[in-house]
Amino acid sequence: MKTAVMVWGASSGAGKSLLATALCRWAVREGLSVAPFKAQNMSNNARVVPGLDGTLGEIGSAQYFQALAAHVPPHVDMNPVLLKPERDTASQVVLHGRVDAALSVMPWRERSARLADAARESFERLACRHDVIVIEGAGSPAEINLAPQDYVNLGTARWARGHGTLRALLVADIDRGGAFAHLHGTWTLLPDDLRGALAGFVLNKFRGDAALLAPGPERLHALTGVPVLGVLPMRRDHGLPDEDGLHAAPAAHADGPRIAIVAWPHLSNLDEFQPLAAVASLRWARSAAELESADWIVLPGSKQVSGDLAWLRAQGLDRAVIDHARAGKPLLGICGGLQLLGETLSDPEGVDGEAYEHTTGLGLLPLATHYAAPKRLRAAPVRFGDLAAPWQALSTTTLPAYEIRCGRTQALDASARPVLFDAQGAAIGWQRGSVLGLAAHGLFEDAALLRALFGAGARTLDDSLDGLADLIDEHLGATTLRALFA
Numbered sequence: 001m002k003t004a005v006m007v008w009g010a011s012s013g014a015g016k017s018l019l020a021t022a023l024c025r026w027a028v029r030e031g032l033s034v035a036p037f038k039a040q041n042m043s044n045n046a047r048v049v050p051g052l053d054g055t056l057g058e059i060g061s062a063q064y065f066q067a068l069a070a071h072v073p074p075h076v077d078m079n080p081v082l083l084k085p086e087r088d089t090a091s092q093v094v095l096h097g098r099v100d101a102a103l104s105v106m107p108w109r110e111r112s113a114r115l116a117d118a119a120r121e122s123f124e125r126l127a128c129r130h131d132v133i134v135i136e137g138a139g140s141p142a143e144i145n146l147a148p149q150d151y152v153n154l155g156t157a158r159w160a161r162g163h164g165t166l167r168a169l170l171v172a173d174i175d176r177g178g179a180f181a182h183l184h185g186t187w188t189l190l191p192d193d194l195r196g197a198l199a200g201f202v203l204n205k206f207r208g209d210a211a212l213l214a215p216g217p218e219r220l221h222a223l224t225g226v227p228v229l230g231v232l233p234m235r236r237d238h239g240l241p242d243e244d245g246l247h248a249a250p251a252a253h254a255d256g257p258r259i260a261i262v263a264w265p266h267l268s269n270l271d272e273f274q275p276l277a278a279v280a281s282l283r284w285a286r287s288a289a290e291l292e293s294a295d296w297i298v299l300p301g302s303k304q305v306s307g308d309l310a311w312l313r314a315q316g317l318d319r320a321v322i323d324h325a326r327a328g329k330p331l332l333g334i335c336g337g338l339q340l341l342g343e344t345l346s347d348p349e350g351v352d353g354e355a356y357e358h359t360t361g362l363g364l365l366p367l368a369t370h371y372a373a374p375k376r377l378r379a380a381p382v383r384f385g386d387l388a389a390p391w392q393a394l395s396t397t398t399l400p401a402y403e404i405r406c407g408r409t410q411a412l413d414a415s416a417r418p419v420l421f422d423a424q425g426a427a428i429g430w431q432r433g434s435v436l437g438l439a440a441h442g443l444f445e446d447a448a449l450l451r452a453l454f455g456a457g458a459r460t461l462d463d464s465l466d467g468l469a470d471l472i473d474e475h476l477g478a479t480t481l482r483a484l485f486a
Contacts, residue, residue, distance in 0.1 A: 001127035003167065004160035005484050006135040006197075008153060010172040010182035015204035017062040018238065019171055020136040022468035024070040027132055027485055029469060034132040036066035039119035039152045040081035041138065042091065044268035044303045045241065048379040048402040049074040049097065056377040057097015058082060058404055061271045065240060066134065069465045077122035081115045086266070086304050086353060096122070099375055109149055116151035120159055127163045132485055135160060142189035157194050167199040167484050170226075175205040175234060180216050187224045199484060200229035202476070207234045230476035238471075239464030241271030256280035256454060260294035262317060264308035268301040268336065269404070275444050278458035288320040296330045297321055299337025301441065304353040305369075305407070309340050309361065318362060325364050330390045331435045333365075338429070338437035339407050342367030349373075351406045364435045366412040378403040380423040382440045387419050391436050393452040394419075401440035403428070409439060 005023055009016040020036060027034040041060035049064065050073065051057035059079035067074035076097035083091040093103040093111070095118055103111050126133055141153035160166045170186060172179040183201050190198065201220065203213070210231040217228035256279045261270075263284040276282050285291050299321070302308040312318050325331045333341040342361040349355060351371040361367075382401040384394045403422075411418065411430060420429025420438050428439040443449055447457045472481065 001133055001160075001163045002131050003165045003485055004133045004135055004163070006137060006157055006160065006166060006168040008137040008141045008168055008170045008186070008198075010140060010170060010179070010186045011176075012139050014171045014173045015202075015232070016136050016171060017066075018240065018468060019169070019202065019204070019232075019472070020134050021062070021066045021069045021240065021465065022472045023134045023481075023484075024066045025465045025469040026472055026481055027134065028069070028071050030482070030485065032132050032485060033130045034070045034134060035072050035126050035130040036063050036070060036078050036134050036136065037123055037126055037156070038063050038079050038136040038138065039123070039156045040083065040115065041079050042083040042085065044084050044266070044301075045271045046082060046084070046094075046269065046404055047074065048377045048404060049076060049078075051076045051097040055098075056379060058094055058377060059097065061241065061269075062136065065461075065465075066136070068461065069468075070134070072130075077125050080119045080122035084268075084303055087307075092303075099373075101373075112149035112151065116149075116155055119151055119156070123156065123159050127160075133160065140186060141194075142186040144189055147191070154191060154194060157197060161197065165486075166197045168194075168197045169200055169202055169229070169484075170198055171202040171204050173205050174203045174231075175207065179203055180220055183220060184223060187226060198226050200227050200480075202229055203231045205234045206231050229480050230472070232471065232475050235471065238468060239274070239459050239461070240468070241274040256456070257295035258293060259283070259296040259298060260285040260291050261298040261300055262286075262291075262312070262321070262337075264302060264311050266302050266304040266308050268303045269334075269441050270300060272334075272442050272444055273298070273300070275450060275458040279450055279454040279456045285317075286315070288316045291317065291320040291324065294324065294329075296332065297324050299331075299333040299340055301334055301404075302336030302340070305336045305339050306345060306347065306353050306356065306359055308336065309345070309359070312340070322362060322364065325433070325435050328434050331364070333435075333437040335403075335405050335439055335441060336407075338365075338367070338439055339369040339409060341365045341435060341437045342369055342409065343412060344368045345371070345407075347371040365430055365432055365437050366416050367409050367430065367437065368412055369407040369409045371406050372408065373406065375406050376403055376408075378422065382423070382428065382443075383421045384429075385417075385419050385421065387431055387436070388417075388433075390434055391419075391431060394449070397448065397452065399443055399446045399449055401442045403440055405439065 045061040047064035082094040416430040418427035
């Protein structure tokens with residue numbers, strides 16, 4: 001490794017992931033060998049990638065997209081620690097792509113040293129193979145209560161400095177307000193040995209005339225000695241999913257169907273629905289009223305299915321979903337959503353959450369799901385058989401997909417037709433009437449599927465990645481960017 005470019009944030013949601021993705025694509029267009037790295041991510045948006053021992057593992061979706069931006073195969077070393085929240089006070093620890101049950105129940109301060117060692121091993125391997133590492137931090141590097149255990153921001157920066165030149169950017173979300181205070185305060189609280197690595201500030205999500213920011217950037221430069229390298233405009237149509245949550249108001253496609261995705265508390269893999277915003281009027285629904293006018297309802301993935309089922313019933317959404325299906329309108333369940341559509345769920349060992357022998361699903365498909373370790377990880381094409389209306393457009397198509405789940409689902413009778421099959425020919429999707437349940441993720445990311453269902457396609461992923469590189473080229477400038485990577 002010659003150079004590491006690190007993206008710190010003044011807060012969560014500042015735009016670290018998108019800026020790091022843009023830097024990866026910009027650098028590879030310059031002919032550099034570049035790889036992304038984030039020591040620890042906390043997200044229920046994950047992708048299946050190659051692991052250390054020839055098996056498959058999972059990493060955060062942000063690093064998956066960053067690897068594609070860098071034109072390198074995604075790998076577990078790019079996100080060696082993934083924390084998947086299960087409750088407000090507990091997360092599943094995925095280490096080098098695999099669930100580590102012992103670390104998952106260990107207090108976080110006690111486990112930090114072990115996680116840091118594993119993350120450093122991954123960084124060292126990447127640093128031996130690439131000229132440039134684009135590093136994404138987590139949250140803020142100025143959380144003084146976390147500093148002794150902060151290997152994600154501070155530790156990684158020190159590892160990188162030991163291998164070559166380290167240049168860091170600090171990005172703030174100016175749309176939230178208080179950006180100059182965030183930047184100055186973060187700079188002030190950075191450790192003395194790392195403050196000098198800060199090459200510049202970036203103001204993100206700006207709406208309006210950047211000239212109106214004066215004299216803010218100049219005053220900030222005078223106070224810190226660090227320049228504002230650029231102001232990035234608000235771009236809601238960048239084409240990539242948000243790392244930290246849902247769009248508050250997804251852009252509506254006037255000619256497309258009205259699709260409501262149930263946004264339950266333990267929502268996972270929401271990034272797979274990003275392409276739908278280009279062909280449909282998309283909304284995230286948390287009330288029965290938000291489902292009433294929907295043409296489609298989608299039950300997405302869930303990190304804690306029984307908890308989300310209880311929430312669905314507490315909100316009265318279960319009746320709205322059932323009424324929608326009985327009216328013959330399209331209802332789609334994916335992974336955890338598929339499991340909820342079934343008749344029974346069983347988790348005697350608490351693999352998916354709290355242990356229970358039996359709970360009743362929505363009963364819209366004759367399926368039973370049993371939870372057990374290990375987690376099933378697959379990244380392989382899946383094949384649709386013959387489907388009936390309203391899903392007949394999917395018939396006989398083969399599409400790339402991935403699976404991340406613990407639940408094993410089986411049909412209870414022949415009234416549910418098996419319609420989706422994995423690479424070994426096993427059924428992983430069923431249809432009854434307008435209800436379709438699929439165990440595979442990522443299908444909406446295929447342009448052919450979008451055209452089959454909606455008669456239109458979304459912008460390609462490469463177009464979106466190039467668009468991000470063009471954005472930083474325009475607003476930071478090629479000269480500034482080349483100096484960062486030099």
